[in-house]
Amino acid sequence: MTKDSMDTTPTTPARSLVTEAVHAGREDLAALGLHTAPLDLSTTYPSHDSRAEAARLDAFAATGVLPDGPPVYARLDNPTVARFETALARLEGAEAAVAFASGMAALTAVLLARSAAGLRHVVAVRPLYGCSDHLLTSGLLGTEVTWADPAGIADAIRHDTGLVVVESPANPTLSEVDLDAVAHACGSVPLLVDNTFATPVLQRPVEHGARMVLHSATKYLGGHGDVLGGVVACDESTARELRRIRFATGGVLHPWAGYLLLRGLSTLPVRVRAQSATAAELVRRLADDPRVARVHYPRLGGAMVSFEVRGDPHRVIAGVRLITPAVSLGSVDTLIQHPGSISHRIIGEDNRRTGGIGEKLLRMSVGLEDVEDLWRDLDAALGAGHAGESGSEDGSEEGGAGELSARPSPSSREPERAGR
Numbered sequence: 001m002t003k004d005s006m007d008t009t010p011t012t013p014a015r016s017l018v019t020e021a022v023h024a025g026r027e028d029l030a031a032l033g034l035h036t037a038p039l040d041l042s043t044t045y046p047s048h049d050s051r052a053e054a055a056r057l058d059a060f061a062a063t064g065v066l067p068d069g070p071p072v073y074a075r076l077d078n079p080t081v082a083r084f085e086t087a088l089a090r091l092e093g094a095e096a097a098v099a100f101a102s103g104m105a106a107l108t109a110v111l112l113a114r115s116a117a118g119l120r121h122v123v124a125v126r127p128l129y130g131c132s133d134h135l136l137t138s139g140l141l142g143t144e145v146t147w148a149d150p151a152g153i154a155d156a157i158r159h160d161t162g163l164v165v166v167e168s169p170a171n172p173t174l175s176e177v178d179l180d181a182v183a184h185a186c187g188s189v190p191l192l193v194d195n196t197f198a199t200p201v202l203q204r205p206v207e208h209g210a211r212m213v214l215h216s217a218t219k220y221l222g223g224h225g226d227v228l229g230g231v232v233a234c235d236e237s238t239a240r241e242l243r244r245i246r247f248a249t250g251g252v253l254h255p256w257a258g259y260l261l262l263r264g265l266s267t268l269p270v271r272v273r274a275q276s277a278t279a280a281e282l283v284r285r286l287a288d289d290p291r292v293a294r295v296h297y298p299r300l301g302g303a304m305v306s307f308e309v310r311g312d313p314h315r316v317i318a319g320v321r322l323i324t325p326a327v328s329l330g331s332v333d334t335l336i337q338h339p340g341s342i343s344h345r346i347i348g349e350d351n352r353r354t355g356g357i358g359e360k361l362l363r364m365s366v367g368l369e370d371v372e373d374l375w376r377d378l379d380a381a382l383g384a385g386h387a388g389e390s391g392s393e394d395g396s397e398e399g400g401a402g403e404l405s406a407r408p409s410p411s412s413r414e415p416e417r418a419g420r
């Protein structure tokens with residue numbers, strides 16, 4: 001598919017999300033006599049017309065508008081990756097999307113684009129994914145961050161604020177923010193929402209006023225734990241700035257990754273719904289388990305579950321046999337990790353505490369296994385985690401959204417949810 005044949009005006013999908021997941025970015029395939037997207041591994045694109053190439057290159061470097069025809073060089077664009085971008089933009093209800101080598105490369109490009117516009121101050125709400133938090137806190141890119149509660153965003157905005165960042169549901173506490181209220185508080189400052197946990201199946205931040213939607217595509221979009229990538233869905237004018245940054249800095253998504261992500265999108269709605277149903281059942285069981293002090297689950301639902309154990313969280317990790325003891329999420333298999341040790345290690349204990357990330361907290365990404373098999377494994381691992389513990393010290397922290405207080409008595413099976 002050439003870029004000029006792609007539909008880039010998908011603000012409101014005319015077709016349902018499940019149909020778009022299968023067809024967006026592939027509309028031209030039948031006419032091409034193809035069933036699956038071609039994988040274009042070219043690093044360069046031949047032309048006998050150097051003057052024309054010079055003009056196309058100049059235009060792209062100045063504007064970020066993709067050239068018609070072949071992309072001159074693979075750091076400008078790639079046709080396979082472009083299909084993934086088109087499809088993801090459609091699912092998020094955005095005009096465009098720009099893909100990167102990882103979620104962190106995507107966030108980096110956004111921060112560089114805002115700084116390049118002279119707006120280096122960022123307002124952000126904790127918790128965020130640990131490395132996002134670190135990138136902002138460290139100021140490694142020359143940005144300055146002010147951490148705020150959702151209610152304090154408007155007051156934190158300055159003349160040089162170029163971005164507001166939230167993640168909802170947040171990694172790893174699953175706390176949620178009211179996106180409409182946050183977008184309102186941002187005024188004219190662009191709001192970036194990390195939608196990695198919700199996916200467009202459960203939440204489309206653009207419909208709530210977000211200007212940019214960030215994904216670690218490595219997670220649910222890919223869905224199988226075998227591709228690293230990131231993407232920002234946004235309006236076309238923001239996309240142009242991000243493409244200029246991507247061209248200048250080189251954090252491109254590999255075409256093979258683009259192919260796998262496009263394929264992953266086909267099954268995204270089915271996976272997310274099936275995994276969410278299993279997660280909801282595990283939440284009910286965890287909430288009634290006396291070995292669990294607190295369960296965090298978003299009002300929005302989804303396949304991510306976090307819970308604070310009364311016993312030793314490291315023994316729970318060591319005790320799983322079916323569940324994969326690994327960081328990351330969104331795969332077909334269930335994964336469990338200890339945020340204090342891995343995903344949020346880098347931000348340090350004080351910042352973890354500020355974000356409500358206790359040492360007893362475990363984060364689980366529920367996969368496609370049978371719920372009874374998962375519960376059997378979790379039950380045994382919780383037993384291992386509880387062995388030798390008094391059971392009276394939970395070490396848990398207050399705060400966060402979607403908290404379900406586990407009770408020794410299973411009198412209340414209906415979980416309580418408390419949004420932030």
Ligand code: MET
Nearest residue numbers: 129171327328329342343
């Ligand atoms: C390098 S640690 C984290 C990877 C991933 N973003 C997660 O939250 O699991």
